[in-house]
Amino acid sequence: MxxxxxxxxxxxxxxxxxxxxxxxxxxxxxxxxxxxxxxxAGDPMVMRQTVQLAEERGVxxxxxxxxxxxxxxxxxxxxxxxEEAKSYITYQVGALTAFTKAKKLQHVKPHGALYNMAVRxxxxxxxxxxxxxxxxxxLILVVLAGTEWVQIVQEVGVKVAREVFADRALNPDGSxxxxxxxxxxxxxxxxxxxxxxxxxxxxxxxxxxxQEIAIQADTISLHSDTPGAVQLAxxxxxxxxxxxxxIAPIGTFL
Numbered sequence: 203m204x205x206x207x208x209x210x211x212x213x214x215x216x217x218x219x220x221x222x223x224x225x226x227x228x229x230x231x232x233x234x235x236x237x238x239x240x241x242x243a244g245d246p247m248v249m250r251q252t253v254q255l256a257e258e259r260g261v262x263x264x265x266x267x268x269x270x271x272x273x274x275x276x277x278x279x280x281x282x283x284x285e286e287a288k289s290y291i292t293y294q295v296g297a298l299t300a301f302t303k304a305k306k307l308q309h310v311k312p313h314g315a316l317y318n319m320a321v322r323x324x325x326x327x328x329x330x331x332x333x334x335x336x337x338x339x340x341l342i343l344v345v346l347a348g349t350e351w352v353q354i355v356q357e358v359g360v361k362v363a364r365e366v367f368a369d370r371a372l373n374p375d376g377s378x379x380x381x382x383x384x385x386x387x388x389x390x391x392x393x394x395x396x397x398x399x400x401x402x403x404x405x406x407x408x409x410x411x412x413q414e415i416a417i418q419a420d421t422i423s424l425h426s427d428t429p430g431a432v433q434l435a436x437x438x439x440x441x442x443x444x445x446x447x448x449i450a451p452i453g454t455f456l
Contacts, residue, residue: 207402208363208421208452209439210234210344212266212313214252215243215275215427223426229255231435233451234262234421236311236344239294242268242276246297253301262451263302264344267294268313276314277381284329287316291333295341308453309363310334311344320351321377327351331358342452348376348417363452366419368398368438369428371410376417379410387425391434395441398422402447421452 213225214237222243229235235256238244244252256263267290268276282290291310299307312320312330320327327350334343335358345351347364355362369388371379379386388394401407407417424435442449 205402205446206448206450206455207419207442208234209435209442209449210236210264210311210365210421210423210452211426211431211435212236212238212311212423213426214238214248214266216248217243217245217272224432225252225426226255227432228424228426228435229259229261231432231439232261232424233449234264234308236264236266236309236313236423237298238266238268238313239298241270241290241294242272242274242313249298250301253298257303262308262453263298264307264309264311264342265295265298266311266313267291267316269316271315274315276316279315279319282316282319282326284325287326287329288333288336290316291330292337295334295337307338307341308451309342309344311365317346318378321346321349324350324354327354328358331355331360335360342456344421344452346376346378347419348415361456363420363456364418365421365423366398366401366407366417368394368422368424369434370423372407372415374409374411374413374415376415385410387428389429391430391437394434395438398438399441399445402442403445420456 342361
């Protein structure tokens with residue numbers, strides 16, 4: 203059976219007069235777009251424009267909801283109750299859905315601190331899954347591969363996509379190395395390509411301490427604001443295809 207993988211990227215993270223990322227260029231190389239919804243980044247104009255760009259290129263659209271933290275770009279932990287999290291998710295997913303032609307999204311991928319907090323907090327992870335299910339039970343929830351969050355989402359009854367990161371280092375327990383630590387983001391093109399292929403074809407990855415850990419991937423993420431991101435996306439896509447790996451939106455095979 204031919205291996206399939208989704209290639210996703212976070213985008214729509216500009217705000218007002220401030221730009222971020224290379225969305226138009228990255229969209230040429232991905233199959234799914236995670237679009238910011240105005241809490242950690244993005245605004246109504248940026249949301250509309252990014253949705254339109256994705257639709258024009260046939261890229262599947264997903265919401266990228268975050269914590270209400272524009273100043274910190276959604277990367278700072280906040281004291282959020284499960285009920286608050288559910289409301290935040292519903293609000294943001296609903297807003298982005300309204301901008302789509304079909305009034306329908308493929309997936310939801312939490313952003314930044316909200317994503318990382320859900321890896322550690324079972325109640326928060328469950329609340330996010332419940333919010334997605336209540337909004338649209340056909341939506342796919344993208345979560346960090348190799349964590350308990352995967353099982354929690356499945357138990358709630360939501361379709362789950364296990365995500366790995368092309369350019370982010372992992373701890374031995376499978377969690378992302380915090381951006382505040384050296385080596386958390388990998389910039390070397392050859393290393394990103396090699397580790398990505400290993401995760402997808404072998405189901406293995408080397409953690410930041412050198413330990414090899416098992417991992418299973420449905421979708422691989424590359425950040426659009428990483429230096430050299432466009433070339434990185436193009437090269438990685440070429441190598442995946444050369445390995446006989448079909449790149450397709452997660453909604454087509456999950």
